Amino acid sequence: MNELIVTTYDWVPEPPRGYVRDLRIRWALEEAGLPYRVASTPFRERAADILEHQPFNQVPWLLDGDQSIFESGAILLHLGEKSTALMPSDPRGRSTTTQWVFAALNSVEMAALPWVIFQFSGTTGDAPGWKQIDAFLNARLGHMERILKNSEWLAGAFSIADILMADVLRLVDRFDGLAKHPACRGYVARATSRPAFVKAHADQLAHFAAAD
Numbered sequence: 001m002n003e004l005i006v007t008t009y010d011w012v013p014e015p016p017r018g019y020v021r022d023l024r025i026r027w028a029l030e031e032a033g034l035p036y037r038v039a040s041t042p043f044r045e046r047a048a049d050i051l052e053h054q055p056f057n058q059v060p061w062l063l064d065g066d067q068s069i070f071e072s073g074a075i076l077l078h079l080g081e082k083s084t085a086l087m088p089s090d091p092r093g094r095s096t097t098t099q100w101v102f103a104a105l106n107s108v109e110m111a112a113l114p115w116v117i118f119q120f121s122g123t124t125g126d127a128p129g130w131k132q133i134d135a136f137l138n139a140r141l142g143h144m145e146r147i148l149k150n151s152e153w154l155a156g157a158f159s160i161a162d163i164l165m166a167d168v169l170r171l172v173d174r175f176d177g178l179a180k181h182p183a184c185r186g187y188v189a190r191a192t193s194r195p196a197f198v199k200a201h202a203d204q205l206a207h208f209a210a211a212d
């Protein structure tokens with residue numbers, strides 16, 4: 001098997017630590033027990049070659065031998081092919097997992113991200129657009145609440161879909177956005193108590209702290 005290398009920044013300021021998206025990749029690799037190493041690219045002065053790997057000048061990307069893959073969702077789908085701990089191997093199970101991967105990114109993260117930007121910038125309350133964004137996210141959370149009341153994981157067994165959905169929801173939880181959605185909150189707690197998440201999270205914090 002090719003060597004798997006996850007690239008993230010060498011350092012980031014405190015607020016995003018524990019939430020930089022290389023965590024999604026580390027988490028999946030830990031769940032699958034696949035060997036990997038982590039490489040760094042400078043955060044402050046972006047390296048010229050970053051755009052060869054990530055066209056939006058961001059992290060993470062994965063090297064699998066001579067193949068370079070960006071977008072955390074695409075990387076997880078790629079890794080899903082390597083382990084049934086991440087994605088079932090039967091066509092029905094794969095399609096179910098894939099639909100929830102897209103739901104996490106395109107239906108929930110799409111609503112969560114603008115909400116989180118308002119929170120990070122401290123401009124909620126009467127700020128123009130806030131009420132609409134808050135209502136948009138809460139409508140999506142209402143549907144996730146109904147689903148998660150009856151399901152431990154999204155696609156039957158734990159999968160890459162749960163890595164993405166739980167990672168999206170835990171950023172909302174950071175700003176107490178799940179207070180009215182106890183099933184979503186329970187799901188985040190369930191996912192983030194998994195040993196693979198705990199290790200991935202601790203490893204990311206240690207990686208950035210080592211560069212302080």
Ligand SMILES: N[C@@H](CCC(=O)N[C@@H](CS)C(=O)NCC(=O)O)C(=O)O
Pocket residue numbers: 019020021022057058059060070071072073
């Ligand atoms: N859709 C991309 C988003 C990547 C992304 O937002 N990366 C952040 C870190 S989590 C980043 O590099 N931010 C710095 C920047 O945008 O300059 C993915 O899921 O991989």
